[in-house]
Amino acid sequence: MKLFNGLGSHLGNLSRLSNAVTRSISAENFTGAKGAGGMATEGTGRQCAADLGVGWKVSPSIVIPPGGTVELAQIEGSGALQHLWLTGPHRRLSILRIYWDGQEHPSVEVPLGDFFASASEPFAQVSSLPICVNPGRGFNSYWEMPFRKRCRITLTNLHQEAQQLYYQITYALTEVSEDQAYFHARFRRSNPLPYKAVHTILDGVSGKGQFVGTSMFWGVNNCGWWGEGEVKFYLDGDGDFPTICGTGTEDYFCGAYNFENSETRRYQEFTTPYSGMPQVIRPDGLYQSQTRFQLYRWHMTDPIRFDRDCRVTIQALGWRNSASGPRYLPLQDDISSVAYWYQTLPTVPFPPLADREFLEII
DSSP states (O other): OOOBOSOSOOTTTTTOOBOOEEEEEETTBSSOOTTOTTOOSSSTTTTTTTTTOTTSSSOSOEEEOTTOEEEEEEEESSEEEEEEEEESSOSSSEEEEEEETTOSSOSEEEEHHHHTTOOSSSOOOEEOSSEEEETTTEEEEOOOEEESSEEEEEEEEOSSSOEEEEEEEEEEEOOOOTTOOEEEEEEEEESSOOTTOOEEEEOOOOSSEEEEEEEEEEEOOSSSOOBOOOEEEEETTOOSSOSEEOSOHHHHTTOOGGGEETTTTEEOOEEOSSEEEEEEEOOOSSSOOSOEEEEEEEOSSSOEEESSOEEEEEOOEEEEOOTTSOEEEEOOOEEEEEEEEEEOSSOOOOOOOOOHHHHOOO
């Protein structure tokens, strides 16, 4: 009898036995090797553990110098990442990259906070199935990320100051079935979005796969409602017109009517398993002048499948004050997005990520 490979875990199969091997990488076990955790004699906790010795939290974290890149994981073999936990570094100026099966270019290249639907301070709870952000600033990913030969994870610090990182990467070494694709995530920012242009969430995809989610940080530069724009999915050679066309921004993120609480007449934050608006940053009457929104939408039960290519865009539309009646106003907002998808390899190389000055949120 062929045993369960241990992937795709859920409440219905947790009782099933498997030959999968569980390993975990952290600052207390840099390689994830069996029986090699908690052996450090040097580390960021050495002074605190001076009276206790080896095994007593000697190396709970690492320090990434300004402009430096650290390799968090180099995993050989076949298996899947099952849980990432990180905390500490700057959200927008720390760049997470993941490489699959020896590719020289990454399949994941995203600022750390944006990957976890938390682009900006202050803290906001995110309670969804694949991403959770918990007090205080505990970033968790439960996206399953299969690989067949190797996995490499790095983090780059673009900040002018050193950043302290706490992390734990838990994975299974096991057989990966032929029909399992590779996880991808890509960041884009339009700041400002040109007049009458659309923000592109994803393009340049070549391969077979499925689009599984969007997170978005939206800074509004006009007064009034900003979310009339449609999300469009262009699949497998679509030209000027998409196969899938939504009806509005708040509709795509599974809200309605301005995300408005009808009793308070204010935007209402929400965080649910598949969609949410966990953060609304409101003007404070002084320097905090722009309203900003953090949103996410996971296509976990409704993945958008494609055979050859996929392009995803979103419009930015508000309302004009017009004597002739309601008219749309194309907006020139600050829009950042992360696209999440699975696809076959090879990955088409992403365009170079923008420099720190363009990435930074003020």
